[in-house]
Amino acid sequence: MAHGPPAVELEDLRKTYGNLVVLDRLTMRVAAGGVHALLGPNGAGKTTTVRILATLTRPDSGTARVAGHDVLRHRRQVRRAISLAGQHAALDDGQTGVENLTMLARLAGLSPSAARQRAAALLERFDLVEAAGRRVRTYSGGMRRRLDLAASLVGTPSVVFLDEPTTGLDPRSRQGLWEVIGDLARAGVTVLLTTQYLEEADRLADRITVLHQGRLAAEGTATELKQRFGAQRLELVWRDAVAFEQAAQRLGDRVTHRDPARRELSVTTDGSAPDVRRLLDDLDPDQHGVVRFTVREATLDDVFLTLTGRPTGAPQEVANV
Template identity: 75%
Template sequence: MTETAAVETVDLGKRFGGVAVLDGLTMRVARGSVYALLGPNGAGKTTTVRILATLAVPDGGVARVNGHDVVRDRRRVRRSISLAGQHAALDDQQTGSENLRMMGRLVGLSPAAARRRSADLLERFDLAAAGGRRVVTYSGGMRRRLDLAASLLGEPSVIFLDEPTTGLDPRSRQSLWEVVAELAGAGVTVLLTTQYLEEADRLADRIAVLHGGRLAAEGSAGELKRRFGAHRLELTMRDARSFAEAARRLGDRVTHREPDRLELAVGTGGDAAEIRRLLDQADPDRRGLARFVVREATLDDVFLTLTGDPVTAHREVARV
């Protein structure tokens, strides 16, 4: 393991029954970075986090956190990490402050230290005013913030966030994004799983796209977009007849269509000459096209490219 890596896996494997949930996963997370595991349901994201957090044992390969093997050195790993799962691990009948103080005692803080640390975290996560209320009265966003605060009681150097914003409203999601950015800025290594493409784009220094338990691609958001994304030419036709004719002429190149809105989209490399040819092909008499837009690649395009065809995604690991 290299000195700059906080988390590293080599040929990690895990099976449940006859199904390979992880199949030779190799990745490396730099210290003080935000690393996102992105993939559809069943891709192996949560299983990876459970192994790294010592909650599951791999069937093959090696996983290390801060240089410690997650199987042989479980105690050392657990001293330096924290995990916030998909469901907040809170006692609804206790207040927010009581939850944090209790968890502070469980991680080894003295009563006085647990009180101080709890008060600091409630302030940091904008929960000071609600600290005396029972958690059952909290909104979903407040519960997730309290759960994240609880995961920081032991001041971990590595924190695992398993789909931390699932089910949150946009404002609560934005608040959690700010907290994650603050953690990374303070030197904490954050490994998060997510199905939200915008979340990975906004937060992550590096993104690993998992598909079928394998690493389909890994890189920064910009690198992935340049390599696997494509520009899109979006066409809005004037009427249903023009729409049908354009769709027929473009054929298999159409990647998206909305008949009700008279909209079509085709992939393109963004070259001006190619766009002119596509416009002429879709509307040769220049009467059926109402307007067009050329859009840059997004992580949505990357995601569909890498996970839309399982055979292609599994053929090789693409590193950038």
């Protein structure tokens, strides 16, 4: 990641809607270059944060700067430095791919010839050359998202906000978009990504911020967060339902996961051989109850549950804020 002034700075940012506090004195910084993921359950404030940074929503108090520009006092400079790709592709279905990009390039102030050149370069970059002459209404979901991302780069921004960019995409299209996002970061663009796919954040992000109830719950690399808030776990499969229930009663609140249908129980462990051996001896002293066990590494799901208390995407009072 690049050194120097941060690409994004928030300090004591607050936003309310009526009695609902969406952002509660949020302070965070995003270094220039690379991918920074913003995680949180529905209603945690992710989309509101992006909208404030993109100058689409005014905060009630606090400050926010993008590329060194205050989002309230220097809106024009901020908008020149950024691009935003939201959850739904903002494209004209009646135009072709090349017509969409050329039109946006002209709106950005490029001459007709420069606009055509910019459109051609973006179509090639996003592997859309063969579909360039087709109307967008005929594009697949993955192609539409790639074209939408291409459209967001017409003006060569230094900071790109991607709000749930792979929502609704099939695994193959999601993988393709991940590659594009990685290419952007390697080219020096700062990408701020909001997502509810924890695998996506784990795969792409150089650093991760977790929001909960409008506040910063934790920040760090995926590895750092797993070490601080996750835990390795010992997954045990029991011989029958009786052994399963007896073990569950003995463990009590030490159980981190239970699946009666599969007779699976999980408990935390440090992953070392002595600790695993001790747990097995304690839980199955006669060696007749456990038929199989596995030691699992901590995941971002574990981190998320520890910090927010519920799975990603769980409903909350107000969604998509």
